[in-house]
Amino acid sequence: MSATPEAAEGRLVTAALRCYPARWxxxxxxxxxxxxxLLIADGTPAASIAxxxxxxxxxxxxxxxxxxxxxxxxxxSAAADCRPGGAVSPPRPQAGRAQRxxxxxxxxxxxxxxxxxxxxxxxxxxxxxxxxxxxxxxxxPAKAAGTTQAPASPGAGSHSPHRLNPCRPxxxxxxxRTC
Amino acid sequence: xxxxxxxxxxxxxxASVLVLVSLxxxxxxxxxxxxDVKQFAGVELGPGTLYGALDRLERLGLIxxxxxxxxxxxxxITATGAAALRAHLDSLERVSAAGRLRxxxxxx
Numbered sequence: 355m356s357a358t359p360e361a362a363e364g365r366l367v368t369a370a371l372r373c374y375p376a377r378w379x380x381x382x383x384x385x386x387x388x389x390x391x392l393l394i395a396d397g398t399p400a401a402s403i404a405x406x407x408x409x410x411x412x413x414x415x416x417x418x419x420x421x422x423x424x425x426x427x428x429x430x431s432a433a434a435d436c437r438p439g440g441a442v443s444p445p446r447p448q449a450g451r452a453q454r455x456x457x458x459x460x461x462x463x464x465x466x467x468x469x470x471x472x473x474x475x476x477x478x479x480x481x482x483x484x485x486x487x488x489x490x491x492x493x494x495p496a497k498a499a500g501t502t503q504a505p506a507s508p509g510a511g512s513h514s515p516h517r518l519n520p521c522r523p524x525x526x527x528x529x530x531r532t533c
Numbered sequence: 534x535x536x537x538x539x540x541x542x543x544x545x546x547x548a549s550v551l552v553l554v555s556l557x558x559x560x561x562x563x564x565x566x567x568x569d570v571k572q573f574a575g576v577e578l579g580p581g582t583l584y585g586a587l588d589r590l591e592r593l594g595l596i597x598x599x600x601x602x603x604x605x606x607x608x609x610i611t612a613t614g615a616a617a618l619r620a621h622l623d624s625l626e627r628v629s630a631a632g633r634l635r636x637x638x639x640x641x
Contacts, residue, residue, distance in 0.1 A: 382584055388604045389563040389580050403580055410581025414588075532577040 363400030364391075370404040373411035402532075541593060542621040548578055548586040553610060553618045556596060562605040563587075590614065 367390040371383055390403045542550055555561060555569045563583055571577050578586075587608060590596040595614030599607045610618070 378584075378588075382606075384604045385563060385601075385606050386580060386584060389567075389583075392564045393567070393580065406579030406581035408581070409579070410585050413581075413585055531575060532579060 360394075363394055366400050366404045367394075367407065370407035370411065373408055375411075375414055378411075378414050540620045540624045541595075541617045543624070545589060545593070546586065547576075548582050549590055550618075550621060551576060551578065552583070552586045552590060552608075553595060553614055556608060556610040557615065557618060560599055560607040560609040562602070562607045564605075566608070593617075 367387065371379065371386055371390075374383070386407065390400075390407075393403055394400050542553065551570045551574055552566060555566050555573070561569060563580065567578050567580070567583060587596065591598065591608075593613075594611060595617055596608045596610055599609055
């Protein structure tokens with residue numbers, strides 16, 4: 355491969371950003387890419403930024419979103435019901451769903467939510483595998499550039515203890531933690 | 534309403550509280566937030582964590598995004614956010630005071 359280290363770093367971050375849901379990408383992808391570029395320019399390893407985005411993407415897929423307020427939930431529910439062919443989501447109990455909030459587990463809403471969570475988990479897993487492959491592909495240029503990024507094997511990266519601890523002590527500075 | 538109910542940040546996570554504290558003195562975009570939090574708290578927020586916190590706070594109505602400055606979106610704390618932060622800091626102060634008192638009494 356003849357890619358420059360900068361291009362390789364950019365691709366790594368872009369690959370991680372692609373793992374986010376489309377609604378997140380529409381809203382944040384541009385500024386997230388710019389933020390990554392600034393952090394890389396500051397000396398933050400691209401792999402670390404990419405992993406952070408990857409973890410964020412997994413959270414976006416797996417954590418149920420709650421509406422901002424009761425009125426917003428009602429509006430969202432009404433808008434969904436008014437869509438042409440609005441039965442994209444499975445039938446749900448009409449009375450009180452908006453009042454309970456979309457993020458809460460209603461008694462009868464569980465089968466639908468469970469299926470959605472399973473789909474999200476499968477998507478996240480597929481994304482993780484794809485990202486690991488991308489990381490493996492980018493490993494060679496990073497090493498050529500003399501960086502000290504983690505090894506690019508798919509298994510090793512995804513199970514690093516550092517990634518499991520959301521707020522770990524930073525290695526470079528004694529009093530700075532990464533989160 | 535009890536103090537616990539008022540403290541909506543109680544379960545929002547450390548990153549959300551740090552972001553809110555950083556925004557308390559004026560609007561900032563993502564990079565400035567990361568730098569500021571690192572400076573005052575010694576915590577280096579990862580960008581994924583930062584956007585997770587920003588989304589959560591925005592959904593709760595505690596912050597709002599301002600019109601984009603080129604590709605950067607500055608964020609600003611809302612009045613609700615300021616009140617929530619005050620309530621949370623009050624709660625932390627009570628816990629901190631109780632902890633210090635008990636350490637003194639216990640002689641630890």
